[in-house]
Amino acid sequence: MSTQSAIPVVVNGAYGKMGREVIKAIDQAPDITLVGAIGRNPELMGQDIGEVIGYRPLEVPVMNDLEVTLVAAQSEGLAVMVDLSHPDSVYESVRAAIAYGVRPVVGTTGLSNAQIRDLAEFADKASTGCLIVPNFSIGVVLMQQAAQQAAQYFDHVEIIELHHNQKADAPSGTAVQTAQMLAEAQKSFNTPLVKETETIPGARGGTTPEGINIHSVRLPGLIAHQEILFGSPGQLYTLRHDTSDRASFMPGVLLCIRRVIALKSLIYGLDKVL
Numbered sequence: 703m704s705t706q707s708a709i710p711v712v713v714n715g716a717y718g719k720m721g722r723e724v725i726k727a728i729d730q731a732p733d734i735t736l737v738g739a740i741g742r743n744p745e746l747m748g749q750d751i752g753e754v755i756g757y758r759p760l761e762v763p764v765m766n767d768l769e770v771t772l773v774a775a776q777s778e779g780l781a782v783m784v785d786l787s788h789p790d791s792v793y794e795s796v797r798a799a800i801a802y803g804v805r806p807v808v809g810t811t812g813l814s815n816a817q818i819r820d821l822a823e824f825a826d827k828a829s830t831g832c833l834i835v836p837n838f839s840i841g842v843v844l845m846q847q848a849a850q851q852a853a854q855y856f857d858h859v860e861i862i863e864l865h866h867n868q869k870a871d872a873p874s875g876t877a878v879q880t881a882q883m884l885a886e887a888q889k890s891f892n893t894p895l896v897k898e899t900e901t902i903p904g905a906r907g908g909t910t911p912e913g914i915n916i917h918s919v920r921l922p923g924l925i926a927h928q929e930i931l932f933g934s935p936g937q938l939y940t941l942r943h944d945t946s947d948r949a950s951f952m953p954g955v956l957l958c959i960r961r962v963i964a965l966k967s968l969i970y971g972l973d974k975v976l
């Protein structure tokens with residue numbers, strides 16, 4: 703019989719589209735317990751987060767003071783902050799969590815490479831685990847691994863990511879991570895055959911330092927989708943992942959909560975902790 707008590711978790715961005723799903727998933731996980739819920743809407747302060755999200759009373763009030771909530775969480779044991787908020791605020795929130803010894807699981811996208819490097823250094827110095835995970839779904843990990851294999855054989859690749867039109871950042875964190883994984887093949891992609899001219903700026907998408915084009919589509923009716931297209935003379939190889947429900951992210955989120963408490967440094971990507 704295990705004597706370990708449940709892992710205390712704070713959710714930042716608690717009543718957002720992802721935050722609310724995470725709160726329900728935590729409630730159904732016997733080894734994890736919600737101890738804090740952060741949001742900014744002053745009208746919701748002090749209200750029960752379970753009721754705010756239309757679930758069931760959870761006896762955890764919505765708070766807008768991250769630091770107070772982190773201190774309270776830390777007093778309950780080795781605590782975790784799941785961040786599903788906004789690119790503008792995520793860097794500061796993650797730094798604050800590390801400073802208070804609370805392990806961040808970061809789903810929020812839009813962090814720059816420099817910010818990630820800085821957080822890695824900070825987590826290392828503090829010997830505090832931190833997981834940055836641009837995509838929590840297993841299907842995306844499998845697609846990225848297949849893409850890495852294909853990159854050994856194809857010299858031409860473009861990424862198309864498609865999301866709902868309430869998404870703040872472009873390209874998606876998943877697309878950025880996918881391009882970085884392709885770049886591990888250490889080759890130059892997409893050498894142009896002709897001089898290209900964009901008659902509409904941006905028509906060829908954004909280009910990563912490795913020369914991989916990323917195209918971002920934003921439309922109502924979409925959730926989260928990505929295609930990776932490899933081309934070579936006479937053939938096209940397409941990998942595609944579709945998210946039809948945010949439930950697909952929850953096993954990954956719960957896994958990361960369980961994994962991060964044993965870490966002493968920052969790890970980037972779900973694939974590294976599976």
Ligand SMILES: NC(=O)C1=CN([C@@H]2O[C@H](COP(=O)(O)OP(=O)(O)OC[C@H]3O[C@@H](n4cnc5c(N)ncnc54)[C@H](OP(=O)(O)O)[C@@H]3O)[C@@H](O)[C@H]2O)C=CC1
Binds near residue numbers: 836
């Ligand atoms: N890693 C993954 O697998 C996934 C990652 N994501 C990422 O998670 C993040 C959240 O996505 P989603 O739930 O769809 O977004 P939502 O906009 O639905 O939710 C974000 C929440 O964060 C709060 N918020 C917004 N701005 C700020 C800010 N500046 N400071 C603090 N809190 C803020 C908002 O509440 P309020 O303004 O009231 O505080 C809101 O409730 C995005 O970066 C998205 O890309 C999404 C899906 C999967």
Ligand SMILES: O=C(O)C1=N[C@H](C(=O)O)C[C@H](O)C1
Binds near residue numbers: 877927
């Ligand atoms: O904003 C979203 O919705 C999503 N964001 C993440 C990203 O930017 O890759 C993960 C997933 O695509 C959903």
